[in-house]
Amino acid sequence: MVFYHFGKYILMLKAVFRKPEKMSIYKNEVFREMVDIGLGSLGIVSIISVFIGAVTTVQTAFQLTSDLIPKSIIGGITRDSTILELSPTICSLVLAGKVGSSIASQIGTMRVTEQIDALEIMGINAPGYLILPKLLGGVIMIPLLVIVAIALSITGGYLAGTASGAVSSAEFIQGLTTDFIPFTLVVAMVKALIFAFIITTVSSYQGFFTKGGALEVGAASTKAVVISCIAILVSDYVIAQLLL
Amino acid sequence: MIEVKDIFKSFGDNEVLKGISADFKPGVTSLIIGSSGSGKTTLMKNMVGLHEPNSGKVFYDGRDFTAMDTHERKDIRQEIGMLFQGSALFDSMTVEKNIRFPLDMFTNESKAEKLDRVNFVLERVNLAGKNKLYPSELSGGMMKRVGIARAIAMRPKYLFCDEPNSGLDPKSSIMIDELVQEITQEYDITTVIVTHDMNSVMGIGEHILFLHQGEKWWEGSKDEITSTDNKELNDFVFATKLMETLLKK
Numbered sequence: 001m002v003f004y005h006f007g008k009y010i011l012m013l014k015a016v017f018r019k020p021e022k023m024s025i026y027k028n029e030v031f032r033e034m035v036d037i038g039l040g041s042l043g044i045v046s047i048i049s050v051f052i053g054a055v056t057t058v059q060t061a062f063q064l065t066s067d068l069i070p071k072s073i074i075g076g077i078t079r080d081s082t083i084l085e086l087s088p089t090i091c092s093l094v095l096a097g098k099v100g101s102s103i104a105s106q107i108g109t110m111r112v113t114e115q116i117d118a119l120e121i122m123g124i125n126a127p128g129y130l131i132l133p134k135l136l137g138g139v140i141m142i143p144l145l146v147i148v149a150i151a152l153s154i155t156g157g158y159l160a161g162t163a164s165g166a167v168s169s170a171e172f173i174q175g176l177t178t179d180f181i182p183f184t185l186v187v188a189m190v191k192a193l194i195f196a197f198i199i200t201t202v203s204s205y206q207g208f209f210t211k212g213g214a215l216e217v218g219a220a221s222t223k224a225v226v227i228s229c230i231a232i233l234v235s236d237y238v239i240a241q242l243l244l
Numbered sequence: 245m246i247e248v249k250d251i252f253k254s255f256g257d258n259e260v261l262k263g264i265s266a267d268f269k270p271g272v273t274s275l276i277i278g279s280s281g282s283g284k285t286t287l288m289k290n291m292v293g294l295h296e297p298n299s300g301k302v303f304y305d306g307r308d309f310t311a312m313d314t315h316e317r318k319d320i321r322q323e324i325g326m327l328f329q330g331s332a333l334f335d336s337m338t339v340e341k342n343i344r345f346p347l348d349m350f351t352n353e354s355k356a357e358k359l360d361r362v363n364f365v366l367e368r369v370n371l372a373g374k375n376k377l378y379p380s381e382l383s384g385g386m387m388k389r390v391g392i393a394r395a396i397a398m399r400p401k402y403l404f405c406d407e408p409n410s411g412l413d414p415k416s417s418i419m420i421d422e423l424v425q426e427i428t429q430e431y432d433i434t435t436v437i438v439t440h441d442m443n444s445v446m447g448i449g450e451h452i453l454f455l456h457q458g459e460k461w462w463e464g465s466k467d468e469i470t471s472t473d474n475k476e477l478n479d480f481v482f483a484t485k486l487m488e489t490l491l492k493k
Contacts, residue, residue, distance in 0.1 A: 021349050021350065022348070025348060110334075113330055113332060114328045114329070114330055114332035115332050115334055115335075117294055117332065118326070118328060118332040120293075120294065120321075121292055121294070121324060121326045122321060122350075122398075123317070123318040123319075123320075123321030
């Protein structure tokens with residue numbers, strides 16, 4: 001069963017990358033999806049990121065009880081855990097819920113109301129027209145959201161650390177700038193790209209092959225989120241193993 | 245002209261179509277009728293390529309549609325218009341955008357030319373001035389008429405209608421039937437309608453195909469349908485009290 005779905009998913013991707021009928025229409029759709037996915041998710045990503053950074057700083061400070069360890073390490077830990085794990089992974093899990101369920105229900109509704117059949121009858125490559133703009137919108141905007149999330153997490157950590165007195169401003173900044181490995185940013189971007197691909201294509205697959213009515217659209221949407229989250233966590237581990 | 249030759253279609257062990265053959269001529273409104281589960285919608289879906297037949301052929305003016313790959317089918321699909329049972333309008337687009345959509349995708353006409361075409365087809369279906377409405381703001385009958393307008397926007401050679409008057413009141417049903425028949429004759433389109441509505445059969449049934457349990461059971465016209473001695477067809481035709489009463493009169 002898993003192989004059946006995987007094969008069908010690969011065939012769907014093959015259809016997605018077929019030559020578009022009219023580039024100008026696809027271009028407009030990509031911009032629309034970029035606004036939907038990017039700007040539409042900026043609020044939730046910002047709120048989550050600030051609090052993730054704040055909590056990471058406060059909890060790290062709480063665990064550093066030894067006077068032998070300099071407090072500046074809090075800044076370093078917040079920076080690395082934010083860049084390597086928290087921002088790309090937590091943001092992507094949240095986006096799997098927000099963007100993924102929206103994609104699956106949107107395409108699923110089009111399937112059960114015969115709108116996809118209508119596209120096919122017109123001679124339009126339905127997977128390409130419906131999924132490619134979402135895929136491109138996702139892989140362009142989700143890494144940008146992750147960059148914003150990293151910046152806001154570190155800012156949140158700085159504010160929480162200094163406001164609570166757990167770490168001074170100078171110590172936090174010293175920790176941030178000491179022993180920084182730029183490659184961690186590359187890892188974060190690789191993760192964001194792969195997670196974006198997973199969120200958009202897995203959700204599209206669930207929506208595109210929905211059968212039935214409103215209940216099945218809801219079920220497809222739930223399945224899209226669950227499978228996307230699992231795939232994100234598995235690939236997170238694989239990327240960490242391969243790149244670090 | 246559309247020729248269907250010996251179409252077989254199964255879903256698992258369930259054999260839905262058992263060797264259907266028929267010819268559908270241009271300028272003639274052809275109706276595929278039959279009770280629920282007789283295979284009429286499946287036959288239409290096989291004809292337009294939404295389903296693939298297990299065996300058999302479909303020819304569009306001599307072109308073997310069943311032997312074509314996706315790319316080759318694209319050309320024929322641009323000659324096909326289809327009205328779906330639920331209209332299948334794109335709900336995020338206005339009426340105008342719905343009708344303009346195939347024109348945007350496949351033609352290089354200017355904006356003004358496309359707008360002219362949209363206005364022309366909207367006028368043709370008696371919906372002039374409704375350009376900016378969304379499908380959710382339309383009644384069932386209006387949605388069907390927008391569906392017809394979208395289907396004829398590309399000047400199709402073949403028109404398929406799946407239960408065009410399901411869910412409509414009798415007056416709107418007649419209006420849709422007459423509209424489809426007028427368009428068929430006016431533009432010499434090969435029109436195939438799937439229905440189980442006897443009003444449509446008696447109103448526009450120039451060529452009728454009766455399916456029973458996946459087989460072609462009877463073929464003829466509305467003038468012949470009430471005088472046949474085919475038991476299954478009579479059971480279908482005279483299932484309603486209205487038809488029975490009319491015949492007695």
